[in-house]
Structure formats: C-alpha cells, structure tokens
Amino acid sequence: MSGPVRILVSSCLLGEKVRYDGGHKRDPFLVDTLGQFVEYVPVCPEVECGLPTPREAMHLVGNPADPHLVAIKTDADCTGRMKRWAHGKLSELEGLELCGYICKKGSPSSGMERVPVYGGSGIPSRVGAGMFTKAFMERFPLIPVEEEGRLRNPDLRERFVVRMFTLRRFRDAIRRGRARGTLVEFHTSHKLLLLAHGRPLYAEMGKLVARAKELPLEELYRRYQRLLLEALRRRATPARCADALLHAMGYLRPLLSPDEKRELLEAIEQHRNRLTPLVVPVTLTRHYARKFDVVYLNRQAFLNPHPVERMLQNHV
Numbered sequence: 001m002s003g004p005v006r007i008l009v010s011s012c013l014l015g016e017k018v019r020y021d022g023g024h025k026r027d028p029f030l031v032d033t034l035g036q037f038v039e040y041v042p043v044c045p046e047v048e049c050g051l052p053t054p055r056e057a058m059h060l061v062g063n064p065a066d067p068h069l070v071a072i073k074t075d076a077d078c079t080g081r082m083k084r085w086a087h088g089k090l091s092e093l094e095g096l097e098l099c100g101y102i103c104k105k106g107s108p109s110s111g112m113e114r115v116p117v118y119g120g121s122g123i124p125s126r127v128g129a130g131m132f133t134k135a136f137m138e139r140f141p142l143i144p145v146e147e148e149g150r151l152r153n154p155d156l157r158e159r160f161v162v163r164m165f166t167l168r169r170f171r172d173a174i175r176r177g178r179a180r181g182t183l184v185e186f187h188t189s190h191k192l193l194l195l196a197h198g199r200p201l202y203a204e205m206g207k208l209v210a211r212a213k214e215l216p217l218e219e220l221y222r223r224y225q226r227l228l229l230e231a232l233r234r235r236a237t238p239a240r241c242a243d244a245l246l247h248a249m250g251y252l253r254p255l256l257s258p259d260e261k262r263e264l265l266e267a268i269e270q271h272r273n274r275l276t277p278l279v280v281p282v283t284l285t286r287h288y289a290r291k292f293d294v295v296y297l298n299r300q301a302f303l304n305p306h307p308v309e310r311m312l313q314n315h316v
C-alpha cells in the first residue's frame with residue numbers, strides 16, 4: 001500500500017484525559033494492537049469546540065432527528081458551538097483520505113448509535129448518534145465507522161478491518177491514476193472478496209465495469225466506490241466464503257491430485273458448516289495457488305490480504 005491507513009479516533013480512547021470528569025477511556029486493542037499499524041487522527045469534539053476539562057456532563061435532548069446538546073445540571077445549550085466547530089472540522093478532514101472512524105460508544109458527541117436522547121417525559125429513547133459523529137456520517141457516508149466496544153466482536157472487527165484496508169487499496173489505485181484499465185484490474189483482484197460479501201452487488205459492479213467506456217471517469221469511480229463500500233458492509237457469511245472458495249477451487253481442479261482436491265473440499269465445507277475458521281481453507285487455497293503459480297488467484301485480495309490486515313482479522 002502506498003498511503004497510510006488513516007483512522008479518525010475519539011481521543012479519550014487513546015488514553016488522553018479529555019473526558020468531562022478529567023479521565024480517559026483507553027482501549028488496549030486500539031492503542032497496543034491496531035495503533036501499531038494505522039495512523040490515528042485523534043478528535044475530541046467537546047474539547048475542540050472549546051469546552052474545558054473537566055466540564056459538566058452533557059446529554060442529548062429533544063427531537064431525536066435533530067436533538068440539542070445540553071449540559072445536564074445547568075441546562076447550558078452547546079448545540080450551536082458544537083455544530084459550528086463540526087462544520088469546520090469536517091472540511092478539514094475532507095483531504096485526509098480517512099479509511100475509517102472509531103468512536104466512543106454512548107457519548108452525546110461521539111457515539112455512533114443508540115445514544116440516549118431525552119424527551120419531555122425524561123425517558124430516553126435510544127435512537128440517536130452523537131452530534132459530531134452524526135455530522136461525520138452525513139458528510140462521509142461511505143467511510144466505515146465503528147464504536148470501540150463493537151470492535152471486540154470478531155465478526156464486526158473483521159468487517160471493519162476489511163473495509164478500511166480495501167478502501168486504502170482503492171485509494172491507492174486512484175493515486176496511480178484514474179483509468180478504466182486500473183478499475184478493471186482492481187475489480188478483478190477483488191472478485192473473491194466481493195463474492196464472499198454477496199453476489200448481487202458483485203454482479204452490479206461487474207455491469208458497471210463492463211460499461212466503463214460509457215461513463216466519464218470521475219462518475220465511474222464515484223459509482224464504483226459507492227457499490228464497493230456498500231458491498232463490504234454486508235457480512236461475509238461462512239456460506240458465501242465457502243462459495244467464493246469453491247469458485248477459486250475451479251482454477252485449481254486440473255492441477256490438484258485427487259487427495260489434494262478432497263482435502264481442500266473438506267476444509268471448505270467444514271468452514272461452511274462453521275467447524276473451522278476461514279483462515280484454514282484460505283491458507284490451503286493460497287498454498288496451492290502459490291505452488292502451481294496460478295496468477296489469477298495469487299492476485300486475489302481475499303486470499304492475499306496485506307499481512308497486517310490478515311493479522312488483525314485473526315486477532316482474538
């Protein structure tokens with residue numbers, strides 16, 4: 001990869017003492033593991049919009065679709081201040097080529113979902129996003145966003161890691177120069193990965209690539225990126241991964257001995273039935289692809305992710 005995997009992250013998760021009570025919420029996985037391989041851009045919306053530390057705790061109040069950010073004890077309304085700052089901050093982030101955003105769960109400024117919004121009855125409805133994160137997701141709807149707690153779930157973490165690394169690879173392809181050939185190359189090398197996330201969007205992307213010459217390059221890349229990130233949002237279920245691996249096995253069949261075929265098929269079906277992790281049939285397929293020098297398979301991102309991407313996917 002030529003560019004950094006740059007991730008926006010809530011500052012308190014990195015151990016910075018920026019919380020309303022002067023404390024932090026250091027997350028060991030983010031700091032000690034992920035932090036070795038990505039470039040963090042820390043953000044604390046409450047401090048950066050001009051509030052002191054320590055400060056009064058805040059919550060969201062009013063209409064869940066457009067709530068106010070209000071101090072719990074004094075009722076001081078910080079909505080205007082936060083929105084003005086967020087507007088400028090988002091423009092600043094525009095040029096950073098962010099590959100993801102990891103935010104603090106439950107925060108009225110930074111939470112991604114189910115942040116309590118208090119109505120007139122005093123009973124919260126858990127339907128909101130924190131004020132800054134909501135604005136971020138509206139401005140950058142395609143950039144993967146996750147909360148630190150959800151990243152402890154292996155499935156969600158794997159999906160987030162794959163999305164951020166794929167976005168980086170796509171941006172690297174753009175850096176090499178927008179050209180129809182480059183897009184076809186990218187699409188071809190991501191075929192197995194896309195199949196593992198579901199056929200319908202893969203088919204739609206294939207149609208888009210096939211009519212590449214009919215669209216201006218800018219428009220072509222914009223549409224492709226939208227479909228790419230939408231496709232990766234879907235879960236790569238064991239059944240879909242097994243189907244993608246069977247597709248790969250089609251390239252190996254003429255080269256494998258009956259015993260090797262049986263062994264590979266068994267590993268794929270065991271994964272389909274959730275008896276083995278994905279890494280088992282993927283490693284075996286990669287081994288045969290290298291042994292028999294099957295160029296098409298050796299170029300597949302699904303079989304050959306970046307070593308860091310592979311390590312993070314399998315990190316428990």
Ligand code: SF4
Pocket residue numbers: 010011012013018019020043044045046047104107109110
């Ligand atoms: S949750 Fe967000 S606003 Fe609150 S301290 Fe952390 S980074 Fe700052």
